[in-house]
Amino acid sequence: MGTPTHPLHRTVLAVDVSSFGRRAVNGQGETRRGLYAALVGAFDVCGLDFSATHHEDRGDGVLVLIPPDVAKSRLVRLLPEALAGELRRHNATHHESASIRLRVAITAGEVQHDAHGVVGDDVNLAFRLLDSDPLRRALERTDDVLALIVSRRFHEDVVRDDPAVPAGAFQRVEVGVKEVRDHAWLRATGPVAAPGPRHRSRHRRKRSGPRSTALGLVAVLLGIAVTDASAAVPPAVPPCPAPVQLVVLTSRDKEPVVTRTAVEFEEESRGFTERGCKGASVQVTTGSSAHGAAAALGGGWEGAQDLTEQGAQPHVWLPDSSFEVERVRTALDRDPHVHVRLDPRPSIARSPVVVGASPELAERIGEVDGDVRWSAVDRFAAPDVSEGAGVAVVAALADGQLGGVHPAAPGAALALRDLVRRGTATAPPCTGDVALVAPEQEVATTRGCRLLYPTGGLVVLDHPFVAVEWTALPENPRRRRVVDLFEAHLRDGGSQGAIRRDGFRDMNGAPGLVGGPRTGPPSEVVEVDDGEALRRAWEAAVAPGVVAVVSDGSPDAVAFTSSLEGLLGPRDRVVAVAPGPGSLEEAVRRDADAVVLLASSPVPQQAPGTSAPVRVVAVGFGDGSCAVSTALYAAVKAHDGECAEVGAGSGTQGALETVARGIWGRGT
The missing domain is CATH 3.40.190.10 (Periplasmic binding protein-like II)
Structure with missing residues (x-):
């Protein structure tokens, strides 16, 4: 069984042995061996490797797909004569029951491999041409060993304007086999009979060089056939299996x-x-x-x-x-x-996650031995967590800057959001004060970056x-x-x-040629316990959004709003919504992703439900402001949100963590 592949443009060569079915079994086996030997030999004469092609056995013939990097003109200029020479050599050294005369067709087009072989319109066309009456009659009317036909498109694209193809070598014929109704171009024999004087004179003036080369090759091949007529029988060459x-x-x-x-x-x-x-x-x-x-x-x-x-x-x-x-x-x-x-x-x-810095920044934050402390890395290019390398960068930042963070921990959303604010998606890395935190090979090959190795443990991609x-x-x-x-x-x-x-x-940790001063593996490797959870948490933390703030205007609410705005990034937006029974629906109408309710006094009862889903989180200033009997609690409960109290025994940090979790913690 094979695996489907993307279509590739291939030259398609199909050959069929004439009168194969009339032979005895022994004669058929010898004929098949001779056919493959002739194909291998002809390809070798043309400077091609037959085993590098994709070929499929068809009993009395072979389908060959020529690699895309082989010029099609080589097949027209050399292969027919080379193959004819190999067939004459075979026929001269074998019994008549194993002699070979071939019908040959050449097309080109998109071919796709599937579980059972190859498919394509030009594969079908090649076999229709092989079975066409003009090609069969052409081989019957000559004593030569080979008759060749090419498709109309192949003739237009390759043969017609090739100066190495003798004038008049191909004749137009009409083909009607099954669904094919088109014309093709036929060449019945190897050498072409000399045309009349007028045409010969014009041909010599325009194409004397290439024509001499082509006829010279035919003469060489004919000489080989005569010389090898008494040679030993070539060894049997069965077909190569498909790779x-x-x-x-x-x-x-x-x-x-x-x-x-x-x-x-x-x-x-x-x-x-x-x-x-x-x-x-x-x-x-x-x-x-x-x-x-x-x-x-x-x-x-x-x-x-x-x-x-x-x-x-x-x-x-x-x-x-x-x-x-x-x-x-x-x-x-x-x-x-x-x-x-x-x-x-x-x-x-292996790839350790390291820090890249501009020369100026490296002088300022780097240590003598090339180390750097995470606390010195203030700004860094935002990582792309669609790749495993990006997730490793987030793990390294979280471990180095935050002392490690588990995405499900209560304060994780706030910690990651604070870390995200220092990332930048606009400034190029290793310019100014923007560092590049990335795998070693990326930093080493990024222009303007100097390698710095974080102190302590390293996150290492193990590939x-x-x-x-x-x-x-x-x-x-x-x-x-x-x-x-x-x-x-x-x-x-x-x-x-x-x-x-x-x-x-x-695989043993030896550095690459573009690596830095660290020659061995790190002494301590930081394990990434749940990369997928960390990826989701980071994506939630960096996602831009619209935050609707419903505030009663109290001093506590105003101060908390200021703290909340300090967590917002340049792509976030805050909209103010007046308190009232329809505040949540108004926030939805203004495309809010999350609603933050801030109140020092009881709030109006909210209308049940909204026209679109929205995340709701609340902060009540005063003991008991989030009691189950309050409208504030009812509003968040209806939307699976949280309510935090800022009272005599609790500060704003816990409330900020609750709000951050409600806005940016949805990935965990």
């Missing part, structure tokens, strides 16, 4: 180095298959490691064989951190209908290797072996060197 398709999902930061190592692995895969066949084809896709991709995995990747916006279902997942893996495993355990099993394996790389098993699909031992081999490839010296060159630390 195992391996889909690798990785985060954006690792995508460049993973892609390069995947290309090297594809080439290395020839060493673990028979006859040097390509053993693996790797597709690298990227996604938001901690959010989108993990959610897709946790959701079972809707439709086991479907393509989603994340791409094809992965067989290997290379997230930034183990806490992302734990999040997905938790989701899988909760849903009995999801048939996905994760097999997390040790790290392939695990995760094998993904889709248990609802049939077991695939070949793919499992390729997954293991790909893991071994990522751990070998060459790949680990590439990882270091991209600024990551290798």
Whole structure:
């Protein structure tokens, strides 16, 4: 079973052995071996690697998809003559019952792999052309070993304007097979008969160089065929099996180095298959490691064989951190209908979270040995928590600046909101007093940043290797072996060197070439207990909103409003709503996300319900102001909110925490 892939533009070559079904079984086997030997040899003559193509056996023929980076003109200029020469060599050294004459069709277009092979309009067209009457008649009317037909579009795009193709080499024919009603272009033989004198003279003036080259190649091939007529029978060359398709999902930061190592692995895969066949084809896709991709995995990747916006279902997942893996495993355990099993394996790389600063800021806050205290980092660029790296940054900030914070703790929303106010989404990092808190390789490769290492423990991204098993699909031992081999490839010296060159630390903690002065792993690593809860809490803390304040105008209410406004960010907005029975509905009408009721005296009873959901939190100034019998309590209770009292025995800090939790704590 394979995995669907995105369509790719491919050159399609289809060949069919004439009169194959009339042969005895022994003759058919020898014919098939000769056909593959001829294809391999012809591709080699053209400087192409047949084993690098995708090819499917069709019994009496072969479907070949040429890699997209191979120029189509090479197939027209060289392949027909090279293949004809290989077929003549075979026919000269084998019994007549195993002789080969071929019908050949070439098209080009978008082709997609699915669970059973390849599909595409031009794949269908190639086989319709193979079965067309003009091509069959052309082979019957000649003694040559090959008749070639190309599609109308291929002729227009490739053949017609190629000066290396002799004039008159192709003739237009009409094709009508099943749904195909179009014209195509036929070339019945290898060498083309010399045209009349007038045309020959004009042809020599315009194309003398390329024509000599083409005819010279034909002569060489014919010479080879005669010379090898008495040679030994070529060894049997059975077809290469299709390579195992391996889909690798990785985060954006690792995508460049993973892609390069995947290309090297594809080439290395020839060493673990028979006859040097390509053993693996790797597709690298990227996604938001901690959010989108993990959610897709946790959701079972809707439709086991479907393509989603994340791409094809992965067989290997290379997230930034183990806490992302734990999040997905938790989701899988909760849903009995999801048939996905994760097999997390040790790290392939490591990335400590460090601080980057401009030279001026580094001189001011950095210590002699390159250390920095978290308390010295006043402003920092806001992290993107859609990636696991961003969640690690939040964990590092929370641990260093706040001494650690659990998102569900009573004061967590207020602490994170206070931390958010120091972040900036507008000023570039490592300019002025704005620091960059990020993984080491990002800081090291960001222009203008100097590396500083926070004192105390470090949050370290461990970049695990995760094998993904889709248990609802049939077991695939070949793919499992390729997954293991790909893991071994990522751990070998060459790949680990590439990882270091991209600024990551290798799996043992050795720094990259662009790393800083720290040569070993940190002495203390800060564990991220619940990365997903921390991500939700941070997203809630940074989300802009409209806060409606319903105040009775008392001095306590005015002072508290001032404290509340100190927590607001530049994208937040406060609207004042007059107290009254319809205050909550008025706040909804003014697009408020949350309502804060502030009162020193009893408030009017609020109308039950609102036309849209809204979060409500209240602060009553005076003992008993939040008693269950009060209108203030009834208003928040109807909206699942909280009411805090500021009285003789309680200050404003607890009330601020209650309000912050009501406005920005919705993510926990």
